[in-house]
Amino acid sequence: MHAYRSHTCAALTAANVGETVRLSGWVHRVRDHGGVLFIDLRDHYGITQVLCDGDSPAFADLEKVRSEWCIRIDGTVKARAADLVNPKLPTGEIEVYVRELEVLGASEELPLMVFGDQEYPEETRLRYRYLDLRREKMQANMTLRSDVVASMRKRMWDREFREYQTPIITASSPEGARDFLVPSRLHPGKFYALPQAPQQFKQLMMVSGFDKYFQIAPCFRDEDPRADRSPTDFYQLDLEMSFVTQQDVFDTIQPVLQGVFEEFGGGRKVDTDWEQISYKDAAKWYGTDKPDLRNPIKMQDCSEHFRGSGFAIFASLLENEGTEVRAIPAPTGGSRKFCDRMNKFAQAEGLPGMGYIFWRKQSADSIAQERGITVKDVNALIKSGEIVLGNEAAGPLAKNIGPERTEAIRQQLGLDVGDAAFFLGGKPKAFESVAGRARTVIGDELGLTDTNRFAFAWIVDFPIYEADEETGKIDFEHNPFSMPQGGMDALNGNPLDVLGYQYDLACNGYELVSGAIRNHRPEIMFKAFEIAGYGKDEVEKRFGGMVNAFQFGAPPHGGCAAGIDRIVMLLADTANIREVIMFPMNQRAEDLMMSAPSEPMTDQLMELGLRLIPQD
Structure with a gap:
């Protein structure tokens, strides 16, 4: 028999029942069931359950092993009882009764666990990368x-x-x-x-x-x-x-x-x-030259709707050469709560905020204010059919530019009741990247981005x-x-x-x-x-x-x-x-495992004709 293994830990099946085998690997998990030890033995290929009881000459030694010890076992393949079969494992129909054990490499106390899905700081994972790499996901x-x-x-x-x-x-x-x-x-x-x-x-x-x-x-x-x-x-x-x-x-x-x-x-x-x-269109439509096309949102130039409008910030800005106002459509985003969240996003990006308009069903209150009549009269006119509720634009921008301009914006963007649009203005290079990130957030938060897809452009x-x-x-x-x-x-x-x-x-x-x-x-x-x-x-x-x-x-x-x-x-x-x-640097370009970069030896510098300048 081979010095270390006759099979890998993924190879044994019911066809091997009765055979004497040799396996080598790491102790993945130990379970003590009152005189019977169960160990999940792991190698690169998979896991095999091995067990041992007091009748085995290996029992006393096997009681000493701990997680991540590297061991070799000899034993006999046995069939699991039907109710104990593990369909998730290729080896789930069998287990190996251990008759002989050799410890190939004992392990000290672990700085991070290999078994399970515990989260550890990245610095710990990179310092002990050889342990991190033993984990199933890695x-x-x-x-x-x-x-x-x-x-x-x-x-x-x-x-x-x-x-x-x-x-x-x-x-x-x-x-x-x-x-x-x-x-x-x-x-x-x-x-x-x-x-x-x-x-x-x-x-x-x-x-x-x-x-x-x-x-x-x-x-x-x-x-x-x-x-x-x-x-x-x-x-x-x-x-x-x-x-x-x-x-x-x-x-x-x-x-x-x-x-x-x-x-x-x-x-x-x-x-x-x-x-x-084109690079130009990618910047205009998506705010980036690496757009995520899983997100269907496409930004548009809405400058003409704000030129000479009652919204002074955009109107005066558009008087300068090379400026424009760009809209980010937000289908299904038509609520004040969502608009406020996006406003906070813009502020976190260093902007005063983002202008927005959202469209909703007309209310009796808004019609009463528009016509200068009571809500009761409006409701009566609605009941008689003389007034049919349509949609209305809401938000500070809508009040400033008026219903005709907001309706023109809605039609250009192809939006409807329950939708919204956000606006950024200035020289495109100054705001495109923020607009692109806003587009991403809107797509993610509103569930518009198809995450089960690879989209190329x-x-x-x-x-x-x-x-x-x-x-x-x-x-x-x-x-x-x-x-x-x-x-x-x-x-x-x-x-x-x-x-x-x-x-x-x-x-x-x-x-x-x-x-x-x-x-x-x-x-x-x-x-x-x-x-x-x-x-x-x-x-x-x-x-x-x-x-x-x-x-x-x-x-x-x-x-x-x-x-x-x-x-x-x-x-x-x-x-x-x-x-x-496999072995990456950390965020500071350091290899914590190998202690790189390191200071050179004096004789190395002399050989190269170099001298280090002390850093303050």
Whole structure:
């Protein structure tokens, strides 16, 4: 028999009854039933119930074991009584009577329990990650991650891509985040960098004629942490293709990701029609370039209804160039109580509040006030049929702008009795993000968001440039290596009108994919950087390897990268990316388990020719 096990803890069934077996694993739970010990023995594959009584030579030793001891047992497989069968376990029809025990690894008192669903502070979970990872949910998350990566690889190979590896130690290259620098021992005073992405190398592969590339690529960025972003490193499905258009890239990656979500989405609906939305429209309709389309709310420009109206705040604001008033429809949100809650949300976001209108059935009181008659007279007219109750708009805004304007707003937004609308005004860039968060809250609170669905949308037509509001200086707003739509001709016009062949894929409010058709023409690249104030010499100095390669017959090419951590996070139905990373950093970019970052040894610094400057 094998030194540690003849079967895993998920393998035994009624067909094994009577066999002598050997199992190894961790003590998941101990139950003492007065002279009979029951232990749930767990390994990576499952759980088997083992038992022992005073007749077993192993009984005295088995009484000493505690939760999370690692043990080996030899015993006989027995059938459970019919009323004791556990249908939830693959091994639920049997149990193993223990005749021999070996303790492979005793455990001290546990800082966190593996059995059960107790909640522990994240700092504790990360400090003792090896224990946290023993928990059923974490085992499932990491298995899911592995299976997703394997599925991605197979799907890419099936689409005639080959996997190639790119360097981990390279030159510093600005990709929109801070580099992790690595000092060179052989070249004192010089530094390598960990790659923020394989961007330049995969483009150079296309110049080298490889046509189709993919990689499950590690990327390193010194970023501020968020719940959906690691502060140090992450993995992405990285791909690049030659002789392709933007649509070719979409048609390549969609079946790969759609298939992964269908395979691992747990039965949730996976949209197959991936809408293409311009960056401008995404900001206008959803307040973000990563909209959650499970939420049906679409914001609209309602400026005309407030221009010259009795609501002075919006009316005067609209006299300024570049301002507008945007409405957030709220179907079924037509109550003062809900409107007040949303007003508090706006105040928590740093705004004075949000204007709102809600629509309700007309009341006899409001008609009496409008006509200057008594409520009794109104009720009589209603009874006689001379007055038919319609709907009316309520709220401070409605009183200020009057019934004709509120009715026009209602019709534009397609709202009815029992619905509401919220309003924000100013320069769109100043309020869009708050409006987007308000849209999310409204959709969630009113139950409008379909949580049993994966909804995808390509965000396209990103502007390449932006102007500083104070200085007017033109700089890159998005990826500087994207091919401008219209090529060189586009760069000879107004820079703020130039759009790039750049695209993101949004799913359920998260950015999953980012990519572009690359600017492979040196003369167009130099011109693009010149507009943003970067001379030819600086471009050649910073991106010399790629620029030089483009002088030798570079093909049109493009690609994208899909964030694996974020994809698995969605599939695992968690909002915290650390739940799907084996050994993540905490919110302060610290590894509490391995005590990183740590202070270097003096001889290490001397070898590298470095000296630390004391921090106050």
